[in-house]
Amino acid sequence: MTEQSFLVLTALAEEPLHGYAIVQAVDVLSEGRMRLRVGTLYGVLDRLVADGFAERDREEVHQGRLRRYYRLTDSGVRALAAEVARLSANVRAASFVLKARGAL
Amino acid sequence: MSNLENRYRRLLRVLPRWYRAEREEEMVGLLLADRTDDLDLEHGWPGWGETGATVALAVRTRFAASGAPARAVAVGDVVRLVAMLGLVGQAAYGVRWASAALTGPSWNAVGFEPVDVVVNLAMVAGPIAMLAGLRGVAKAQVGLSAAYGLVVAGQAVAEASPPLAVLWHVPVWVTAFALFAGYHRDATRPDPRPWWWALLAVAVTTGGLTAWSAGDPDHVLTAASSGLVPVAVVIAGVVHLGRRGSAAGSLALACWALALLPLTLGELTLLRWVADVPGMTAFLVGRVVCLALVGIALLVAGGARRPALPVTP
Numbered sequence: 561m562t563e564q565s566f567l568v569l570t571a572l573a574e575e576p577l578h579g580y581a582i583v584q585a586v587d588v589l590s591e592g593r594m595r596l597r598v599g600t601l602y603g604v605l606d607r608l609v610a611d612g613f614a615e616r617d618r619e620e621v622h623q624g625r626l627r628r629y630y631r632l633t634d635s636g637v638r639a640l641a642a643e644v645a646r647l648s649a650n651v652r653a654a655s656f657v658l659k660a661r662g663a664l
Numbered sequence: 665m666s667n668l669e670n671r672y673r674r675l676l677r678v679l680p681r682w683y684r685a686e687r688e689e690e691m692v693g694l695l696l697a698d699r700t701d702d703l704d705l706e707h708g709w710p711g712w713g714e715t716g717a718t719v720a721l722a723v724r725t726r727f728a729a730s731g732a733p734a735r736a737v738a739v740g741d742v743v744r745l746v747a748m749l750g751l752v753g754q755a756a757y758g759v760r761w762a763s764a765a766l767t768g769p770s771w772n773a774v775g776f777e778p779v780d781v782v783v784n785l786a787m788v789a790g791p792i793a794m795l796a797g798l799r800g801v802a803k804a805q806v807g808l809s810a811a812y813g814l815v816v817a818g819q820a821v822a823e824a825s826p827p828l829a830v831l832w833h834v835p836v837w838v839t840a841f842a843l844f845a846g847y848h849r850d851a852t853r854p855d856p857r858p859w860w861w862a863l864l865a866v867a868v869t870t871g872g873l874t875a876w877s878a879g880d881p882d883h884v885l886t887a888a889s890s891g892l893v894p895v896a897v898v899i900a901g902v903v904h905l906g907r908r909g910s911a912a913g914s915l916a917l918a919c920w921a922l923a924l925l926p927l928t929l930g931e932l933t934l935l936r937w938v939a940d941v942p943g944m945t946a947f948l949v950g951r952v953v954c955l956a957l958v959g960i961a962l963l964v965a966g967g968a969r970r971p972a973l974p975v976t977p
Contacts, residue, residue, distance in 0.1 A: 579694040598695050599717030602687060603724055607850060610731030625693030 561643050564604050567594060569613060569632060569640045576617040576631035579605075605630060613639050666705035669696060675710055678722040682733055720848070729851040738912060742966075743846035745916035748854055750839030751791035751802070752862050753893045753920070754809075756870045757835075758787030763874040783812060791863060794843075795856040803843055810840035828930040835893075838923045866896070894924045894951050901958040905965060914966030921959030928952045 561569075564586075571577060571585035582605075583596050596604070608614040613636030617629035632640070658664040672695050676688055695710065710718070725732060727740035761784040790805030813833030820829035870892055901917045928951050 579690060580697040583694070597714050597717035598691050599714060599719075599721040601694070602691060603717075603721050603849075606724075606731055622693075625696070626689040627693060628690050 561639070562604075563590075564594065564596065564600065565608060565613075566640070566643055568596075568601070568604050568608065569636055569643075572614060572630060572632045573637070573640060576629040578620070578627040578629050580627070582630070608636065611639075612636070666696075668699060668705045668708045668710075671709045672696075672714075675715060675718055678719055680722070680726050680736060682736070683725045723845055724848045724850050727845050727848065727851075729848075731850075740846060740851070741912040742915045742919070743842045744851060744854065745912055746919050747839060747842035747846050748794075748859055749897075749916055749920055750835060750842060751794055751806070752859065752866055753835060753896075754787045754806075754839055755791040755863055756866045756893050756896070758784045759867045759870045760874045762788070763871040767875040783809065788867075791859075795859050795863065797853055797856075799847055799853070803847070806836065806840045806843050809836045813837060826930070826933060828927075828933060831927040831930045834923060834927060838919070869896075894921075894928050894955055897921050897924060898951070898954045898958050901962050905958075905961055908965075911966045911969040914962045914969075918959050918962035918966055921955045921962060925952065925955050925959065928955055 567586045567589050568582055570589055571582050577585060579598075579601060583601060586594055586596050605614065609616075609630075612633060614630050615633050617631040619629070620627045655664060669692060672692060673688070676684055676691060679687075695714065699705065699708065701708075725736060727743045728736040729740055729744075730737065732740075761780075765784075786805050786809065790802045790809070793799075793805065794802035810833075813836050817830040817833050873892065897917060897920050901921060904913050904917055928948070932948050932952065
């Protein structure tokens with residue numbers, strides 16, 4: 561799973577979000593490291609929807625503009641949990657080695 | 665509608681129509697959500713980053729791997745097959761060079777300059793890297809070969825060399841385009857098994873025949889410098905038509921038959937200096953005619969069975 565997909569899934573884990581809210585949430589989650597372009601975001605969303613990890617929720621019109629909301633599916637929750645477990649194991653392993661060196 | 669919105673909508677035209685029908689309003693709304701400055705709305709443009717992201721999205725949707733209308737996936741399948749066939753053909757040229765260099769007399773072993781050694785060995789290494797799952801390495805090799813071909817072809821044009829000097833590089837340009845367009849982030853790795861067998865068959869056939877004919881500068885196979893690749897395309901095309909193979913396979917082989925046609929036509933100019941080689945005229949003319957006929961037949965067969973365009977409002 562790419563970091564972009566991981567962060568978008570994480571953003572959607574709390575509640576269904578529209579595109580602009582996802583971009584803002586990813587910006588916050590990554591502490592400003594990742595600013596998703598519009599083209600990039602829709603590439604990621606297309607992939608997540610195709611994989612069954614996310615789906616469309618509802619549509620709203622805000623100030624004359626279409627806003628489409630996306631939500632996490634059960635499969636998306638499981639995929640995110642599995643990725644968190646994998647990353648956590650990596651972090652634990654790296655932390656153990658660094659502590660042994662006295663670097664942590 | 666602001667100038668910025670106009671410019672963004674123009675940029676979005678690189679996306680396929682079915683995708684714009686689905687996403688355009690949503691994407692425009694998102695881009696404009698935090699661009700509220702009047703000066704920006706009047707004089708701004710989406711920016712290089714957004715342009716790059718949109719072009720990348722256009723490649724992924726026009727040559728889709730999944731999650732798209734059947735026509736877009738079919739086009740993607742054709743382009744990916746063109747890339748794989750191009751890589752196998754490229755390996756044939758590399759093996760041919762290696763075989764000629766190792767077994768031929770001095771007249772034939774001209775490519776011993778370091779750059780020739782690197783370029784020709786890379787032509788074999790690139791396809792192997794692709795089949796081993798090292799897609800980035802394969803792309804780097806094909807991209808560098810295509811760029812090198814552009815430089816060499818540019819020099820040939822500047823020196824008013826015969827068209828053949830440029831046509832020689834068409835196959836690697838086609839392969840490079842297909843590899844970069846077809847094997848984007850969403851495309852999965854091709855099943856390597858049949859392609860390993862194809863590579864092995866190409867290596868044995870091309871290497872063996874080149875070694876066999878290398879001692880004879882008048883031999884039809886050594887005189888026709890593009891060698892067996894166009895012949896292999898014709899044979900593969902006939903077999904594919906006979907077995908009523910997939911539409912993607914038909915169109916990919918048709919693409920190669922037609923892409924190699926100018927090169928084989930260009931090689932007819934070889935007749936000026938090898939016209940007395942037994943069988944040469946028949947070989948070169950027959951190759952052109954067969955490529956054209958098989959290419960058209962494949963195009964018709966593949967076109968008749970391609971998926972319909974999706975209905976868009």
